[in-house]
Amino acid sequence: MFDEGQLYAPVTADEDGKVTVHLADDHPGAKDPEYRRRREEIAAPALGWQPGDPEPRVDYTDGENEIWRTVCRELAPKHERLAIRGYLEGKEALGLPTDHVPQLDEVSAGLDPISGFRLHPAAGLVPLDQFYGSLADGVFHSTQYLRHPSQPLYTPEPDVIHEVLGHCNLLANPAIAQVKRYAGEAARRCETPEGLQVVADVFWFTIEFGVMYEDGELRAYGAGLLSSYGEIEEIRGADIRAVDFQQMATLAYDISHYQPILFACDGMSELTDRVASFFAEFDDETPARLAAS
Incomplete structure (x- = not known):
């Protein structure tokens, strides 16, 4: 289990x-006043945004667009080797630009006709129930800031690269988008924080850090892996386990390091059938049933 707040x-x-954006002392941008100022400049409109308002647009700098270009360039060959077909198909269908950071409304315009999803701006952490519950409505909360330029291939927290390159390319695959909707519906049904945490933990080990056997090879489908230049290369050296919801719901792990334990679906059908069914049937009694099984 993990505390979502540690990520932001x-x-x-x-x-x-x-x-004010409160960066941790060990954040790459903690001692960079210009980066801190920029983070606050980007966060302010998102913090004040309300549904129905136009999504705030960011005038990205040449340096920020260069970070986007660098990550797109470096991740592209890794995706070809290590991403599942469903992600690559979504990536092609969405057709994100590789030379500049897209605006949230532009990504929404591409996603909506494919899977019905759209993006809402997030200044930082969105409350757990709101973040997951919104998925039921086809809403994904996305940050708009970029990682520090000193480490373009690393971020200690989700940024627009993680949200858009990782999650939105997945959301451009309707079958995977439906799994996320089921997760959102599960979160909406939860009446206890314990139940909601189990939804979040299973989501972490599937949609964020899931892997899959495809044509006899282990490939990534988790957004956290697909947006990580380094970690995607390490998946085949991890402790790979079969999908086990009880383990996912109770396994302690450290979010600040590459994940040493990954759970592998046996093909796309295990994700779109078995994982989807777990979320579709989830209620507050599910954790007790898992523990007793």
Whole structure:
């Protein structure tokens, strides 16, 4: 299990409306005042955004677009070797630009006719029930900031590269998008924090860090792997286990390192049938049933 809040730098606003992004001391941008200023500049409109408002647009700098280009260039051959077909098909269908950071409304315009999903801006951490529950409505909350330029191939927290290159290319595959909708519906049915946490933990080991056997080879389908230049290369050296929801719901793990244990679906059907059914049938009594089985 993990605390979702560990993944994001907290974002606050004072009485005067000044927005502050609280970067951890070991964050690559912690001692860079210009990066901190830029993070706050991007976060402020997202923090004040309300559904129905136009999505805030970011005038990305040449440096930010260069980070996007670098990651797209470096990840492309890794995706060809190590990503599942369903991701590659979604990536081709969505056709994200590789030379500049796309705006959220542009990504939504591409996703909506494919899977019905759209993006809402997030300044940082979205409450667990809201983030997962919104998936039931075809809404994915996405940050808009980029990682620090000193480490373009690494981020200690989800950024727009993780959200868009990782999750949105998956959402451009309707079958995978439906699994996410089921996860959202499961979250909506939860009446206890314990039940919601199990949904989050199974989501972590599947949609975020899932792998799959395809044509006899282990490939990645988790957004966290697909957006990580380094970790995607390490999947075949991990402790690979069969899908086990009880283990996923109770396994302790460290989000600050490459995941040493990964759970592998046996082909796409195990994801779109078995994992989808787990979320579709989930309720607050599911954890007790798993423990007793």
